[in-house]
Amino acid sequence: MIKRIYFEITQACNLKCRYCFVRKDLSSEILKLEKVIDILEQAKEYQPIITFSGSEPFMYPDLKEVVLYSKGLGLFTEIYTNGTLIDKKNAEFLVINQINNVRISLDGPLKINDYLRGKGSYLKTIKAIKLINFYKKKYSSDLPYVSLSPVISKKNLNSLDFLIKLAKDLKINRVHFLSLIWLNKKLAVFHVKELKRRLNIKDSYAYRLINELEDLDFDQYRKKIKEIKLMAKEYGVLVDFWQSIDRDNFVDYWYSPKINQGNIRRCGYIYDTVRIDQKGTIISCPLIRYPYGSLKKESLKKIWLGPRARFFRKEITKNGLFPICYKCHRVLVE
Numbered sequence: 001m002i003k004r005i006y007f008e009i010t011q012a013c014n015l016k017c018r019y020c021f022v023r024k025d026l027s028s029e030i031l032k033l034e035k036v037i038d039i040l041e042q043a044k045e046y047q048p049i050i051t052f053s054g055s056e057p058f059m060y061p062d063l064k065e066v067v068l069y070s071k072g073l074g075l076f077t078e079i080y081t082n083g084t085l086i087d088k089k090n091a092e093f094l095v096i097n098q099i100n101n102v103r104i105s106l107d108g109p110l111k112i113n114d115y116l117r118g119k120g121s122y123l124k125t126i127k128a129i130k131l132i133n134f135y136k137k138k139y140s141s142d143l144p145y146v147s148l149s150p151v152i153s154k155k156n157l158n159s160l161d162f163l164i165k166l167a168k169d170l171k172i173n174r175v176h177f178l179s180l181i182w183l184n185k186k187l188a189v190f191h192v193k194e195l196k197r198r199l200n201i202k203d204s205y206a207y208r209l210i211n212e213l214e215d216l217d218f219d220q221y222r223k224k225i226k227e228i229k230l231m232a233k234e235y236g237v238l239v240d241f242w243q244s245i246d247r248d249n250f251v252d253y254w255y256s257p258k259i260n261q262g263n264i265r266r267c268g269y270i271y272d273t274v275r276i277d278q279k280g281t282i283i284s285c286p287l288i289r290y291p292y293g294s295l296k297k298e299s300l301k302k303i304w305l306g307p308r309a310r311f312f313r314k315e316i317t318k319n320g321l322f323p324i325c326y327k328c329h330r331v332l333v334e
């Protein structure tokens, strides 16, 4: 069953966030509007949530058209964005067309956010949120829901409370805290080897995920999350953290270089979530990106039920996750 489709509609981005895991292959062509519409038509029978993401979806020239089409099919339609390209016209568009959810990335106060996400990005993002609020008020609309998605790292751990206050002030519907996806050197080397051995993929991209923001102090992290949860309750702000962060050894396992730590973990992606890259290839997930097939050649249904998708699902359920999976937001811990 397909419950959700993530569309990486473009790999172009106007920012260069320090930790960004997205591959930016700007040499390859993007899907034409007609093809995106065709894919949405094929998706319709499953009634999935459609998420337009990317790199930065507002860099896709026909974003408004594809979003409108998706809404026209009656699909829950959302956009993940850095917000910096939402001007008055875009903000009004999002409200008038009742886009369901706009998830905006923001990592902390001006100085920290701009260190992580680029100079000037904080003010532009805040302006975007205010513009959306302005039009929501003007048209007496509850939509779009606006959520914030900060990535927690060593750099902003101590300014997460700022984001709760901000969310209250700006009437943000929810704050989804994301955890940093990164690898240390040892894990990156291991991951690259595992990709070759198990999937016959030669891919050294994992080395790009080694970064200076890694290695949070577990205890400090846990303590902070507890504080933030309490504070959010007090402020009446809805928050969520990926995974069940309260589990005793959860953070240890997440941030530790060790591979196996006892819990049963499984992929929460492969059975109900389709990911489509900018060239129209269905890939396993954002981190491993095992290609299932091209929508330029085959139908959504055929690829989803096809041999490569089945092989990947079987491989990961039978032989276990890959090193990068342990940082993924969609890994389920039991």
Ligand SMILES: C[S@@+](CC[C@H](N)C(=O)[O-])C[C@H]1O[C@@H](n2cnc3c(N)ncnc32)[C@H](O)[C@@H]1O
Pocket: 013, 019, 020, 021, 022, 053, 054, 055, 056, 057, 080, 081, 082, 103, 104, 105, 149, 150, 151, 178, 179, 180, 181, 182
């Ligand atoms: C890849 S971006 C695409 C949408 C848009 N450009 C944005 O920044 O929101 C989607 C989300 O992934 C987050 N992200 C990027 N790199 C990450 C990493 N290494 N670990 C965790 N989250 C990351 C971004 O901060 C953003 O919230």
Ligand code: SF4
Pocket: 013, 014, 015, 016, 017, 020, 021, 022, 054, 055, 056, 082, 105, 117
């Ligand atoms: S704005 Fe989004 S896609 Fe662009 S660099 Fe930042 S996290 Fe990556």
